[in-house]
Amino acid sequence: MLKNLLNLLFPKLCNGCNSLLLKNEAIICSTCRHGLPLTQHHNLKDNYTTNKFYGIIPVEFSASMLFFHKEGIVQNLIHNLKYRKHQEIGTFLGNWYAEDLKEIAKKHDFSEIIPVPLHKKRLQERGYNQVTTFCEALSKNLHINYNDKLLFRNLYSKTQTKKNKEQRNEVAKSLFDVTFTEADYDKHFLLVDDVITSGATLEACAKALLKIPNAKISIVTIAYTDS
Ligand SMILES: [Zn+2]
Structure with a gap:
């Protein structure tokens, strides 16, 4: 009764399309669930995500879960996850993707899941790193240790999109660093981010x-886009 009343006063909306969620729906509606643009990258040795790093850094395996389209379901999901504190979206997607990655995880024997870190100041403003719940769901389902202490961000930089490529490279070089001991040698790190654009x-x-x-x-990554 109280629950019904609360639902009436504060209706739960789909994080993908904003329509009213039915009683048996959570996070996203059935239409969005069936319409999620899954990339199936994990089934392809060479895929769009892998290609971003080809000849640049050695990558054992790489894949994005979803295609990101402007004004599509995935853009809404990422927006709600990132700016509206709907961290349950990360858990939902992480639980889903862990199923797809089970065989891959066995084959590659990942040692640790490493989130792309936010700078401390950004973390304080937002209150959380948007990839944390996604990482935690992968960690729990695939039994891989989650480590958000190893990799950290040095400088506070505004969004990088307005800088040119050269400036971006300069910033990128000094942006991240690691603190490690001998215990971190010989590991296979699974690096996780929300959206991959330029890489x-x-x-x-x-x-x-x-x-x-x-x-x-x-x-x-949760999502893939070219622009
Ligand atoms: Zn929906």
Whole structure:
């Protein structure tokens, strides 16, 4: 009764299309659930995500879960996850993608899941890193340790999109670093971000992780876009 009343006063909306959720629906409506633009990247050795790093950094495995389209379901999901504190979206997508990655995880034997870090100041403003719940869901379902202490961000920089390529590269070089001990040698790191666009951020993160002796890198993102 109270629950019905609360639903009436504060109706739960779909995080993908804003329509009213039915009683048996959570996070997103059935239409959005069936309409999620899954990339199936994990089934392809060479895919759009892998190609971003080809000849730039050695990547063992890389894949994005969803295609990101302007004004599409995925853009709404990412927006709600990132700016509206709907961290349950990360859990939902992480639980889903972990199923798809089960065989891959067995094959590659990932040592640790590493989130692309936010700078402390951004983290304080937002209150959370938007990839945390996605990472935690992968970690729990695939039994891979989650480590958000190894990789950190140095400088506070505004969004990189307005800078030109050269400036971006300069920023990227100094943006990330690692603190490691001998215990971190010989590991296979699964680096995770929300959206891959140019791949510059992930490239910079991977380069920092590759300072660790015998490190191997794999990459997973929630979404993929070219622009
Ligand atoms: Zn929907």
